[in-house]
Amino acid sequence: MSLLLPVLLSCQSPSRPFRGPIRERPAAFVDPSLKQASASPSFQLAQLPARLTIAPTTLPEGFEIQESFEIPLEPAGRQRKLAVWRGKSPFPEELESQARMAAPPGVHLFVGDQELRYDPGLGGRSWKIHKDRLMVSWPSSEKPVARVTNAGVASVLHRRELSLSDKEPQDFVHDEASIDDRTREGLLLPAPSRAEWDLTLPAGARFRTWLAMQSLPLVSMRSDGAQAVLSVIEGGETTEVARRAVPPSSNAFLQWDVDLSAWAGRPITLVLSTDPGGNNHFDHVFLGSPEVWGTPTGDVRHVIVIGMDTTRPDHFGFYGYDRDTTPELDEVARTSVVFDHTWTPAPRTRPSFRSAFTGRRPLDAVGSTNIAEVFRAHGFATGGVAANVHLQPRFDFNHGFDDWWYDGHASAADEVNRALDWLADHQDRDTFQFMHVMDPHMGYSAPGRYGTMFVDDPDPTMPAGFNRWDVYKWLKAGRVDDRRKAHITGLYDGELRYTSQELGRLFDQLDRMPGHNLVVLHSDHGEELFDHERFEHNHSVYEETTRGLLWFRSGPGQTEGKRISAPATLADIAPTLFDFAGFEDTPPTDGRSLVPLILGTEDPDASRDREIPVGLLRYDFERWAVTKDHKKYTLYTMSGEEELYDLDADPHERRNLATQVPLAPFREALARAHGMQVGRGWRIEVGAATEGESFVFHLPQPAVAAEVMDPDATIPNPANEEWGERPWRTRDDVGKVELSEDRKTLTWTAGPKSAPGWLVVLFADEVDPEPVVMERGGAPLVTMTARGRVTWRAGNQKLEIVPGTVVIPPVDEATRMKLLRGDEGEVGDDEMEKLCQLGYVECDPTGDTSHGD
Numbered sequence: 024m025s026l027l028l029p030v031l032l033s034c035q036s037p038s039r040p041f042r043g044p045i046r047e048r049p050a051a052f053v054d055p056s057l058k059q060a061s062a063s064p065s066f067q068l069a070q071l072p073a074r075l076t077i078a079p080t081t082l083p084e085g086f087e088i089q090e091s092f093e094i095p096l097e098p099a100g101r102q103r104k105l106a107v108w109r110g111k112s113p114f115p116e117e118l119e120s121q122a123r124m125a126a127p128p129g130v131h132l133f134v135g136d137q138e139l140r141y142d143p144g145l146g147g148r149s150w151k152i153h154k155d156r157l158m159v160s161w162p163s164s165e166k167p168v169a170r171v172t173n174a175g176v177a178s179v180l181h182r183r184e185l186s187l188s189d190k191e192p193q194d195f196v197h198d199e200a201s202i203d204d205r206t207r208e209g210l211l212l213p214a215p216s217r218a219e220w221d222l223t224l225p226a227g228a229r230f231r232t233w234l235a236m237q238s239l240p241l242v243s244m245r246s247d248g249a250q251a252v253l254s255v256i257e258g259g260e261t262t263e264v265a266r267r268a269v270p271p272s273s274n275a276f277l278q279w280d281v282d283l284s285a286w287a288g289r290p291i292t293l294v295l296s297t298d299p300g301g302n303n304h305f306d307h308v309f310l311g312s313p314e315v316w317g318t319p320t321g322d323v324r325h326v327i328v329i330g331m332d333t334t335r336p337d338h339f340g341f342y343g344y345d346r347d348t349t350p351e352l353d354e355v356a357r358t359s360v361v362f363d364h365t366w367t368p369a370p371r372t373r374p375s376f377r378s379a380f381t382g383r384r385p386l387d388a389v390g391s392t393n394i395a396e397v398f399r400a401h402g403f404a405t406g407g408v409a410a411n412v413h414l415q416p417r418f419d420f421n422h423g424f425d426d427w428w429y430d431g432h433a434s435a436a437d438e439v440n441r442a443l444d445w446l447a448d449h450q451d452r453d454t455f456q457f458m459h460v461m462d463p464h465m466g467y468s469a470p471g472r473y474g475t476m477f478v479d480d481p482d483p484t485m486p487a488g489f490n491r492w493d494v495y496k497w498l499k500a501g502r503v504d505d506r507r508k509a510h511i512t513g514l515y516d517g518e519l520r521y522t523s524q525e526l527g528r529l530f531d532q533l534d535r536m537p538g539h540n541l542v543v544l545h546s547d548h549g550e551e552l553f554d555h556e557r558f559e560h561n562h563s564v565y566e567e568t569t570r571g572l573l574w575f576r577s578g579p580g581q582t583e584g585k586r587i588s589a590p591a592t593l594a595d596i597a598p599t600l601f602d603f604a605g606f607e608d609t610p611p612t613d614g615r616s617l618v619p620l621i622l623g624t625e626d627p628d629a630s631r632d633r634e635i636p637v638g639l640l641r642y643d644f645e646r647w648a649v650t651k652d653h654k655k656y657t658l659y660t661m662s663g664e665e666e667l668y669d670l671d672a673d674p675h676e677r678r679n680l681a682t683q684v685p686l687a688p689f690r691e692a693l694a695r696a697h698g699m700q701v702g703r704g705w706r707i708e709v710g711a712a713t714e715g716e717s718f719v720f721h722l723p724q725p726a727v728a729a730e731v732m733d734p735d736a737t738i739p740n741p742a743n744e745e746w747g748e749r750p751w752r753t754r755d756d757v758g759k760v761e762l763s764e765d766r767k768t769l770t771w772t773a774g775p776k777s778a779p780g781w782l783v784v785l786f787a788d789e790v791d792p793e794p795v796v797m798e799r800g801g802a803p804l805v806t807m808t809a810r811g812r813v814t815w816r817a818g819n820q821k822l823e824i825v826p827g828t829v830v831i832p833p834v835d836e837a838t839r840m841k842l843l844r845g846d847e848g849e850v851g852d853d854e855m856e857k858l859c860q861l862g863y864v865e866c867d868p869t870g871d872t873s874h875g876d
Contacts, residue, residue: 037528038440040447041535046579052360052621055541055577058605061321062453063225065402068295068313069210074219075196079186081213081246081303090176094157094169102145108159108167112152113241115272127152129175134159134167155242175240183213183237183307199416200235200309203274206416206427207233207311214249214297214306219256223290225317228283230293233276233311233426234269246271248300249308253281256292269297269308276311283315312425314404316452324453325446325540326398326600327533329526330376332411333464333560334546336572338519346477348519351527355544358580360621362573362591366650367548369639370568371561373413373745374836375547375593380420380457382597382612384698385639389839392610394597395423398455401606406445406454408438410461418745424457434470435460435525443532450537458529462522463550465559466490467514473521478513482506491559498558508553515550534579541603543596546572554675557643564637564648564657565676575599575621587620589627590650592635636696639836641743645736647830649689649696656689660736661781663706663827690828697833700728703789704829707782709757710821712773718804718822721796724786725766728831731757732781736832744837752776778819783829792824 096108114127126132126141132150133139142149145160150169152158161167181187188195196218198211209232212218230253236246253265265281283293293315297308336342341353341361368378374385380395381388395405406426410433414420421427428441442458466488468474475481485507486493494511497503526544533542549568551557560568573591594614601609602616619625637648637655645660655676657666667684668676694701704726712718734752735741742748757780758773771782792813797804804815804822813824 037436038443038447039528039532040443041532041537043535043537045531045534048358048579048582050582051623052575052581052585053577054622055324055603056539057324057326057541057603059321059539060324060402060453062319062323062402062451063227063317065314065316065404065452066220066222067399067402068218068220068293068315069197069208069310070400071220072193073196075192076217077185077192077195078213078216078303080184081306082180082184083302083304088177088180090174091170091172094171096159096166096169098166099158102160105145105147105160105162106164107145108161108169109153109156110159110169112155112157113171113243114152114173115238115240115242127173129173131172132157132159133170133172134161173240176244179240183211185213198237198309199421200237200276200311201416202235202238202276204428204430205276206421206429207276207309207425208421208423209233209309209311209313210295211237212251212295212297212308212310214299214303214308216308217294217296220293221290222293222315224283224286224288224315226284226287227318228287228315229317230279230281230283230313230315232279232295232313234267234279235273235276235309235311236269236271237307237309238272239305239307244305246300246305246307247302249303249306250298250300251279251308251310252294252296252298254294254296255283255286256294257286257289261294284317287317314425319451322538323451324403324604325536325538326403326455326604327442327446327540327542328379328394328455328457328596328600329529329542329544330379330409330457330459331463331522331526331544331546331572332372332459332461333548333550334519334572335549335552335567336546336570337567338516346516348477348516349523351530352523355527355530355576355580356574357584358582359544359574359576360581360585360587362587362589362617362620364588364653365545365571365573365591365593366569366635366637367546367571367593368636370548370564370637371639371641372411372547373418374639375571376414376420377418378614379545379547379593379596381610382594382614384594384613384636386833386836386839387613387698389836390419390843393420393423394600395455395457397423397597397601397606397609398453398604399423399425400608401604402453403455404449404452405456406442406449407457407459408433408441408445409457409459410434410438411459411464414459433461435462435522439525439529442529446536460522460526462525463515463518467511467518469514469517469521473517473524475513475517476520477516478510480506480509482510485510494558498556503553511558512552515552530576540578541600542576543600544572544574544576545593545596547593561641562643564640564646564655566655566670566674569637569648575617585621585623587627589617589620589625589630590633590635591617634692634696636693638697641741643739645733645741645832647693647697647699647701647832649693651689651692651696654689656686656693658690658693658701658828658830660830660832661706661732663825663829665828686828693830699833700785700831702727702785702787702829703826704783704785705790705792706732706825706827706829707771707784708821708823708825709771709773709777709780709782710816711778711819712758714773714775714777716799717770717772719798720769720771720784721798722767722769722784722790723792723794724788724790726762726769726784727766727787728783728785729760729762729769730754730783730831731760732783733832733835734780735835737779737781744835745840752780757781778821783831785829785831789826792826795824797822 094110096110099107099109150159199208267279339349341356367375377385377388381391405424407424408428415429554567598612598616602618632652635650648657653670665681667680731754742750756774756776761770806815815822
């Protein structure tokens with residue numbers, strides 16, 4: 024049965040590169056034979072050691088790195104009673120397209136000592152980039168003196184110039200470049216440079232790379248172009264095989280293909296070199312994904328992973344939904360292996376995809392090896408297409424991909440076309456591909472008839488466009504009745520219907536594609552549609568946001584699909600793929616291989632009590648959850664509140680059993696699942712104190728651990744530090760804690776902003792706080808005990824011990840990113856625009872932004 028639907032609404036022509044018939048389906052899942060390698064050997068040159076001769080510098084003689092520029096200004100009129108001035112921009116003109124809403128990362132403008140905000144509307148004291156001009160709005164008619172700083176100039180040159188770099192040549196040449204939404208990893212060969220490899224070329228050998236001149240941050244830093252040269256040395260004789268011009272700038276990578284079949288089967292030295300143009304000033308030549316491969320001897324291997332954003336399984340017909348939202352995907356499920364009890368590791372995108380990409384828990388995934396890196400190391404061509412702002416190279420999702428195409432405006436039709444075109448272009452290669460579809464995500468704008476297909480009773484008062492902030496304002500004002508809820512749910516269902524159509528087209532083609540093929544489909548999280556009076560996602564860890572999809576499909580599928588009840592999570596994807604492929608030299612993973620379950624050699628009931636971690640939400644108070652034996656246990660970091668739900672008897676999580684069931688086994692499961700410390704202990708609320716003032720607690724029992732609670736865990740919408748937001752307070756603001764050697768004395772030294780703050784003390788067992796002795800300056804403090812709490816007060820100063828269940832969370836993502844590669848810097852304009860559209864930051868009509876509450 025074809026999954027292709029005739030109605031296609033994309034503005035592009037639908038891609039259908041595979042014209043053969045759908046292959047015959049076996050009755051049951053068949054091992055996809057990924058262990059059988061029939062593709063020719065491939066040489067991914069950027070990953071191989073090379074003999075290198077690198078130009079020490081491309082800087083003009085006497086060049087000095089300058090990061091601050093005074094901009095002469097001239098009058099340009101008035102606006103809103105303010106004078107407008109303009110001056111020549113020191114930045115490339117193409118920068119304007121990247122600065123519609125925010126200043127380019129690292130760029131600041133000052134008038135005197137006052138920094139002006141960037142505002143495309145030039146409201147108040149502000150500035151913007153317009154073509155090759157800087158525009159400044161200033162209240163005085165007296166000419167301002169403007170100074171622009173760009174902290175990125177020095178860092179770029181220290182990365183691109185060997186003489187300024189602290190890297191050895193073998194590390195220096197490894198680079199990546201992004202042009203017009205495409206990011207490639209490859210080699211940096213500043214002209215004149217040379218790289219050599221000793222190879223024996225396969226039959227039908229071909230060379231391919233993608234050329235570009237690396238961009239530079241200032242107009243004054245510009246190449247005049249260069250050339251890339253491919254040569255072969257055989258028997259001491261050098262043959263120049265091909266030469267390609269690399270222009271000073273380009274709006275796309277230049278594909279360069281060279282036939283090397285004349286040297287097939289012979290040992291040669293392959294040489295890539297760069298020649299300068301008139302001079303070598305700033306000739307930073309980049310060669311993306313340079314590789315050599317040949318003709319396959321049999322069927323090649325294709326591994327495709329499809330990630331669906333914001334997808335609720337219970338809104339699929341396959342899972343019993345009463346609307347026909349997903350007919351094409353229902354057919355895919357009926358002919359695949361489906362894990363019915365899959366949980367995503369978080370109710371949001373980035374942590375879930377980090378886990379899906381690495382096989383690690385989300386936090387441990389930071390800096391870990393991506394699946395694509397493993398497949399590329401085994402000779403696979405790797406490509407990815409993504410549409411969520413959280414999946415861009417800023418967060419390393421591109422690592423291991425020869426071609427990573429992030430387009431925050433792409434529709435499902437665009438992504439399917441791009442995925443199929445890439446597969447068609449690599450039909451003779453072993454391939455690993457990741458494809459992401461964003462459409463089910465807010466803001467619910469499915470094209471054509473799909474937009475309102477399931478809106479049965481429209482709310483005439485609801486705006487055509489809205490985001491999460493709008494909906495929460497409506498909820499607060501009591502303006503979300505059942506009719507509006509149904510309208511919004513209908514819009515979401517329309518997105519699923521459109522997405523199903525486009526993925527149906529993809530699967531129709533994959534079912535026709537030759538080769539040993541394995542397809543994985545998963546979701547990153549679900550969607551809150553007022554189930555617990557919340558909307559969108561990222562506010563809770565209930566099933567509507569954390570129950571996920573995980574399907575496996577070998578070749579064209581099977582006539583008799585299979586549903587597996589064993590618990591699964593996205594961290595299982597990597598070890599399962601490595602197992603199917605027979606890879607042994609794989610990085611560590613936290614998930615497990617599902618191959619025995621898929622092939623039927625393991626009883627699903629044997630892992631029913633497997634512990635699956637869930638957590639890492641952002642828009643409500645921090646909490647951590649674990650599923651075990653079809654029950655879900657949740658612990659709140661700040662309050663110590665506990666929830667327990669029986670997911671078989673209470674799938675909608677309405678009856679909290681936490682006071683009716685012994686919770687110690689679930690606390691232990693939570694600790695194991697997340698790799699963190701959980702148990703009975705104290706929360707100590709600390710009030711205002713003078714910075715440097717110390718308080719001592721003599722504990723009744725030795726503590727296992729103690730720390731200052733992260734202030735972000737005490738508020739419902741903490742700073743998005745990974746995007747450059749600054750936290751309202753840090754642990755150091757609250758102060759520092761120290762345990763004595765015998766772990767029976769705790770000292771808290773107040774920081775500059777101690778109130779409100781919390782300390783956490785974990786014990787091996789439950790410990791009554793009443794015997795505690797508190798001291799300040801060596802003098803004991805008089806405390807009172809009530810309702811199990813021990814309190815000391817003096818004016819606005821306060822210490823209060825609250826016993827309960829406590830957690831010592833792992834190091835957070837932002838800290839890990841900074842430790843991995845330093846400060847992440849500022850947010851670029853395209854990123855800010857998508858964050859505004861998705862409601863992750865609040866934006867006013869003039870383009871000013873303020874971070875959400």
